[in-house]
Amino acid sequence: MARREKTLVCVLAETRAHQLTWEKFKSNVIEPLNADLAVCISVPKKYDLGNPFWQSSKYQWAAPDYGDFGDGFDEVQAQLVKDRENGKAPHWRELLTVKDQWLGGIKGPGQHPGSGGLLIYFRWFLLNNLLRDGLLERYDRFVVTRSDFFWPCPHPPMELLDPHFIWVPDGEGYGGITDRHAVLSRDNIQTYLDIIEPVLKEPGVLAREMRFRTDWNLEKFIKFSLMRRDGDALLKFFPYCMYAVRGLFGKTRWSKGHWDWRRGYFIKYDQEFMTATALSKIMAGPDSWFDLALGSGNLQFNAYISGPQGRCIVAGSSDEDVCLVDRNGDSGHLYSGSSSFPSDQRVLRDDLTFLPASDGAVLLKSNIDGRFYFQNPDGTISKDATKKSGFIFSPRYFT
Numbered sequence: 079m080a081r082r083e084k085t086l087v088c089v090l091a092e093t094r095a096h097q098l099t100w101e102k103f104k105s106n107v108i109e110p111l112n113a114d115l116a117v118c119i120s121v122p123k124k125y126d127l128g129n130p131f132w133q134s135s136k137y138q139w140a141a142p143d144y145g146d147f148g149d150g151f152d153e154v155q156a157q158l159v160k161d162r163e164n165g166k167a168p169h170w171r172e173l174l175t176v177k178d179q180w181l182g183g184i185k186g187p188g189q190h191p192g193s194g195g196l197l198i199y200f201r202w203f204l205l206n207n208l209l210r211d212g213l214l215e216r217y218d219r220f221v222v223t224r225s226d227f228f229w230p231c232p233h234p235p236m237e238l239l240d241p242h243f244i245w246v247p248d249g250e251g252y253g254g255i256t257d258r259h260a261v262l263s264r265d266n267i268q269t270y271l272d273i274i275e276p277v278l279k280e281p282g283v284l285a286r287e288m289r290f291r292t293d294w295n296l297e298k299f300i301k302f303s304l305m306r307r308d309g310d311a312l313l314k315f316f317p318y319c320m321y322a323v324r325g326l327f328g329k330t331r332w333s334k335g336h337w338d339w340r341r342g343y344f345i346k347y348d349q350e351f352m353t354a355t356a357l358s359k360i361m362a363g364p365d366s367w368f369d370l371a372l373g374s375g376n377l378q379f380n381a382y383i384s385g386p387q388g389r390c391i392v393a394g395s396s397d398e399d400v401c402l403v404d405r406n407g408d409s410g411h412l413y414s415g416s417s418s419f420p421s422d423q424r425v426l427r428d429d430l431t432f433l434p435a436s437d438g439a440v441l442l443k444s445n446i447d448g449r450f451y452f453q454n455p456d457g458t459i460s461k462d463a464t465k466k467s468g469f470i471f472s473p474r475y476f477t
Contacts, residue, residue, distance in 0.1 A: 083218035083236055085113040086137075091193075091200045092119055093131040095226035098323050098343050100130040106229035108134075110364040111236065113221065118204040120144070131225050139207040141200070148184040150199045155278040170281040173288075180294040194296035197257060198274050205271040220262045222271070224322070226346075227259070230358035231319035234367050236261075239316070244270050244304075248315035249349055254297035255304075255313065258322070266312055273303040319357050321350035408432050409445075 087107060108115060116137035123143070132138065144150045151170060159167045174181055174188040182192030183199075204222065208214055219236050239245045241263035250256040262270055276284045288294060288302070304310045324335055324344040335346035345351045361367075412428040429445035 082112070083241075084216065085111045085219040085221065085236060086116055086213065086217040087111065087113045087221040087223065088116045088118055088204055089131055089135075089225045090118055090204060090222055091197060091224070093117060093129055093225045095323055095325055095343075096129045096131055098325055099226060099228050102229040103225070103227070104130075104134070106232045107221070107223075110232045111221070114217075118200060118207060120200075137207070137211070137213075139203065141203050146183075146185040147196045147199050148186060150203075151184065151195070151274070151278060154199070154202055154274060158275060158278055168279065168281050170278050173277060173281050173285055176285055176288045176294060177292045178294055180296050180299040182296075192296075194257075194299070197296055198277070198299075201271040202274040205268060208267070214264045214267065218264060220264075220267050221260070222262065223259045226322050226324065227320040228323045228343075228354075229320045230354055231361045232364040232367070233319070234261075234316050235364055238367055238371050240314070241265065242312070243314040244309065244312045245314050245316060247318040247320075249318045249353055250297075250347060251301075252295055252297045253293075254295070254299065254301035257296045257300055259320070266309070269304065269307055269309040269312070270300075273300060276303070276306070317357050318350055318353040319361075321354045322346040 107113070114136040115131070115134055116139065117131055117135045118139045119141070120143045121140040126132075141150070148171065155167050155170065171184075171186055174184065174186060174190065177188075177190070179190045179192045179194055181195040181198070182190040183194070183196035184190070201222075208220075219239075219241065221233070234245075239261050242265070244266050245261035246255050247259050250258060260270060287306075291298075301310060304313070322335075322345075324346055326343070335344035336348075337343075338345050408431060410430045410432060411426055412430055431443045431445055
């Protein structure tokens with residue numbers, strides 16, 4: 079019998095919103111992955127050591143609560159740059175002139191908004207602790223995530239995520255790849271996490287390479303860093319199955335989100351929420367991922383795109399309805415019917431054209447009236463002639 083892979087889930091930077099997220103995090107991440115937990119965070123003076131993320135973690139790595147994470151960068155540089163020319167380390171703060179927000183959290187002239195620099199530091203801090211404690215030999219897979227994710231769906235099983243690749247949720251890329259969650263292996267974790275080294279060792283070279291744009295964010299910088307090391311070829315995607323939340327008085331460094339009265343918390347990013355909510359409607363448990371990835375008909379999909387170009391999930395018209403979208407190249411059909419109906423009794427609703435969108439995604443256009451299909455926040459399908467985006471889901475899952 080083959081040995082089951084050992085997985086370590088690593089919560090990065092902070093343990094926010096545990097009152098809202100812990101129970102689902104435990105039942106939909108830790109337990110189905112049979113994983114150990116590590117927290118790699120900043121611990122301020124008034125940190126609540128009784129929170130369940132800290133109490134349930136096997137490994138606890140606490141970084142100083144820097145008021146200026148530039149101080150943290152300086153300390154890392156002192157470790158990385160041993161041979162200093164003329165006793166001086168490279169002046170990495172010149173990179174603050176490379177705009178716009180990828181070094182947030184570092185103070186000084188030209189400082190950036192947000193928390194990008196903080197998260198670059200914590201990637202190094204996590205990798206440093208994993209290497210120091212010999213955990214790359216002890217664990218096979220590593221999940222780098224955040225504590226304020228609400229998990230309405232189980233995490234994809236590791237058996238579906240080839241360890242050769244770096245797996246990230248498909249969305250929230252903002253021109254790069256999302257920084258909020260990644261599934262790694264011991265073979266590629268350093269490629270993904272070690273993005274601070276060129277900042278501190280060769281800032282002049284990096285500045286010249288980054289001058290071609292002025293709208294850098296952490297998502298673009300992560301993808302750019304992977305491209306510099308040919309790591310972008312390792313990227314693979316799975317559907318967004320979680321969304322970030324914030325309590326009534328919860329702190330945030332970026333998006334405040336909108337208040338959901340029914341759920342009793344702020345939803346920080348609408349597209350995350352819509353995608354995860356749509357997906358949750360077809361997920362009965364962790365095994366549903368195998369039905370999805372392998373194309374089984376056991377799932378009562380709200381909508382399902384399959385065919386030679388891959389598959390994608392969208393939301394159906396109600397919890398009782400099933401929408402099946404078949405696809406052949408750039409065309410297909412939309413069917414609907416009660417979930418109790420066999421497939422041959424479903425009703426043809428529309429002819430569709432599949433239009434390419436950004437990052438390999440597709441947009442579904444009606445051939446009957448020329449309008450587009452969209453997903454509403456409540457998970458229902460609508461058509462809106464005024465929009466040119468939305469209701470876009472990638473067909474690249476597990477491919």
